[in-house]
Amino acid sequence: MDGYYAWMIVATALVLMMTVPALALFYGGMTRSKSVLNMMMMSFVAFAAVGVVFVLWGWSEGWGADGLGNNNGDLIANPFSMFGLHGVSPGNYIYVLFQLTFAAITAALISGAIADRVRLSAWIVFTVLWVTLVYFPIAHNIWGGGWWYSKFPNLDYAGGTVVHINAGVAGGVLALIIGKRVGWPRELTRPHNLTLTMIGAGLLWFGWYGFNVGSMVFNDSTTKAWGGFSAQFQGEMGTTFLNTTVATMCAMLAWLLTERILHGKATSLGAASGVVAGLVAITPSCGAVNTLGAIVVGAVAGIACAIAVGLKYKIGLDDSLDVVGVHLVGGIIGALLIGFVGTTSSPQGVDGLFPAGSNGLFYGGDLTLLGHQAMGVLFTLVWSGGITAVLGLGIKYTIGWRVTRDDEMSGIDNAEHGESAYDWGGLSAGGHGLGAAPAATSTAPPPAAETRETVRA
Amino acid sequence: MKQVTAIVKPFKLDDVKVALEVLGIQGLTVAEVQGFGRQKGHTEVYRGAEYTVDLVPKVRIDVLVSDGDADKVVDSIVEAARTGKIGDGKVWVTTVDTLVRVRTGERGADAV
Numbered sequence: 001m002d003g004y005y006a007w008m009i010v011a012t013a014l015v016l017m018m019t020v021p022a023l024a025l026f027y028g029g030m031t032r033s034k035s036v037l038n039m040m041m042m043s044f045v046a047f048a049a050v051g052v053v054f055v056l057w058g059w060s061e062g063w064g065a066d067g068l069g070n071n072n073g074d075l076i077a078n079p080f081s082m083f084g085l086h087g088v089s090p091g092n093y094i095y096v097l098f099q100l101t102f103a104a105i106t107a108a109l110i111s112g113a114i115a116d117r118v119r120l121s122a123w124i125v126f127t128v129l130w131v132t133l134v135y136f137p138i139a140h141n142i143w144g145g146g147w148w149y150s151k152f153p154n155l156d157y158a159g160g161t162v163v164h165i166n167a168g169v170a171g172g173v174l175a176l177i178i179g180k181r182v183g184w185p186r187e188l189t190r191p192h193n194l195t196l197t198m199i200g201a202g203l204l205w206f207g208w209y210g211f212n213v214g215s216m217v218f219n220d221s222t223t224k225a226w227g228g229f230s231a232q233f234q235g236e237m238g239t240t241f242l243n244t245t246v247a248t249m250c251a252m253l254a255w256l257l258t259e260r261i262l263h264g265k266a267t268s269l270g271a272a273s274g275v276v277a278g279l280v281a282i283t284p285s286c287g288a289v290n291t292l293g294a295i296v297v298g299a300v301a302g303i304a305c306a307i308a309v310g311l312k313y314k315i316g317l318d319d320s321l322d323v324v325g326v327h328l329v330g331g332i333i334g335a336l337l338i339g340f341v342g343t344t345s346s347p348q349g350v351d352g353l354f355p356a357g358s359n360g361l362f363y364g365g366d367l368t369l370l371g372h373q374a375m376g377v378l379f380t381l382v383w384s385g386g387i388t389a390v391l392g393l394g395i396k397y398t399i400g401w402r403v404t405r406d407d408e409m410s411g412i413d414n415a416e417h418g419e420s421a422y423d424w425g426g427l428s429a430g431g432h433g434l435g436a437a438p439a440a441t442s443t444a445p446p447p448a449a450e451t452r453e454t455v456r457a
Numbered sequence: 458m459k460q461v462t463a464i465v466k467p468f469k470l471d472d473v474k475v476a477l478e479v480l481g482i483q484g485l486t487v488a489e490v491q492g493f494g495r496q497k498g499h500t501e502v503y504r505g506a507e508y509t510v511d512l513v514p515k516v517r518i519d520v521l522v523s524d525g526d527a528d529k530v531v532d533s534i535v536e537a538a539r540t541g542k543i544g545d546g547k548v549w550v551t552t553v554d555t556l557v558r559v560r561t562g563e564r565g566a567d568a569v
Contacts, residue, residue: 185506188503188506188507188508190501190503190508191503259502259504263505264502267502267503269504270504273504306504306505309504309505310505310506313506325504
């Protein structure tokens with residue numbers, strides 16, 4: 001058990017890294033240079049705000065009914081029974097923290113849909129309300145034990161539905177309510193630094209091993225016996241680690257091939273996006289498919305998401321960094337493909353977590369599994385879409401979402417934060433005389449002693 | 458005195474510099490500039506969306522020379538900067554009325 005506990009500490013830190021800095025880098029590189037700091041800040045503050053809420057009432061509301069389980073069959077657990085982690089054993093804190101990092105990245109993911117134009121205060125208010133009314137209930141109802149799960153048990157190993165479909169639909173709804181950026185799509189925005197985006201995508205991939213492989217839940221029979229525990233630990237983690245890797249590689253290649261055919265070039269942004277699309281799609285399915293299944297999941301996600309990111313121009317939705325095209329579409333593909341390539345010989349199948357007697361269509365099953373998966377997706381689309389719309393409109397007509405048009409055009413970094421991301425070395429930059437820097441430049445001869453005194457004075 | 462101004466492809470800057478050094482030119486001023494001519498811009502594709510880059514990066518070189526040197530400086534720059542493909546740039550000469558070297562106060566041709 002010590003080894004598992006040590007692994008969970010590592011896994012939790014890995015998932016934290018996915019938000020700060022991986023997601024912040026991934027998104028930040030795709031924005032314009034005048035709004036990169038705001039984009040990165042949206043991930044940073046979302047993590048902080050959601051994290052505080054999580055230890056106050058989030059754990060209690062989503063998981064708290066009986067401490068580590070949530071098998072109460074209700075829509076939510078009591079948010080106040082374990083308020084401030086009251087009554088939670090420190091030995092369970094690592095599981096609290098692990099779940100905290102998931103809630104935080106889900107809120108942060110939404111920010112990509114509304115880049116460049118939202119006031120920081122409105123965003124913080126939104127994340128607090130959103131995790132309370134959307135994330136915790138959905139986690140409770142999809143990840144076993146809540147009201148919906150008691151009706152339609154479905155498979156979501158690490159949060160393809162709870163995290164990615166949830167964030168994807170919320171992002172789409174918010175982009176619709178908040179509206180397009182000034183000039184979009186007449187003036188398209190070009191990613192200002194794709195090296196940041198590629199670093200971010202690489203760190204996301206690395207961190208995702210904590211996300212997926214850390215999401216193992218011990219089944220009842222194995223926790224009772226050391227040998228069974230060890231066998232599940234090793235076998236299941238090997239499978240989820242391998243599936244996560246294989247699907248991601250296939251999705252990257254599939255995205256590159258798709259855009260090469262459709263648009264003529266295989267791009268670095270396509271590679272980074274393909275990595276994320278594959279990781280999203282294998283998230284719900286990494287414990288329910290075998291190696292060939294993971295290849296199918298990754299390849300389908302890569303192709304579908306590469307096509308889906310073009311749809312926003314057709315419907316006129318400024319989902320700025322494609323939260324819908326990558327996370328909603330990838331999440332739905334991952335959830336539904338379990339109905340096709342899910343197999344009872346997978347870890348979750350062996351653990352008896354497949355809905356009664358079901359199996360994937362490709363492995364001789366009927367439509368039961370696909371149907372249950374679809375019901376999990378449906379619940380999340382309706383709950384998240386509906387409540388996000390109410391929250392989004394509520395903020396729009398009270399405190400307001402947008403920075404002013406002038407601030408948006410001149411750059412939200414300066415308007416909201418009073419900073420700029422880069423010193424371009426122009427006339428107003430440090431060391432060039434017109435700025436606030438000391439007068440002496442590095443190429444000038446050393447100033448005489450009295451001059452130095454003057455500078456100091 | 459004459460001011461020779463050249464707009465050339467950025468990767469040709471080193472060739473031009475070497476050519477001018479061979480001529481014995483003492484100094485020049487370089488700026489990164491953007492613009493378009495017959496070359497126009499190019500398109501880039503990000504997640505399937507076409508982005509038109511209509512201003513092309515170029516390097517602008519300014520050289521001050523005495524009247525007699527202007528023609529061979531122009532020829533030398535043109536030879537060094539030419540690739541034969543579209544977008545090689547332009548070189549022109551303007552007359553300079555007054556020239557002062559800041560450090561010494563020398564004026565006119567002495568300040569070149």
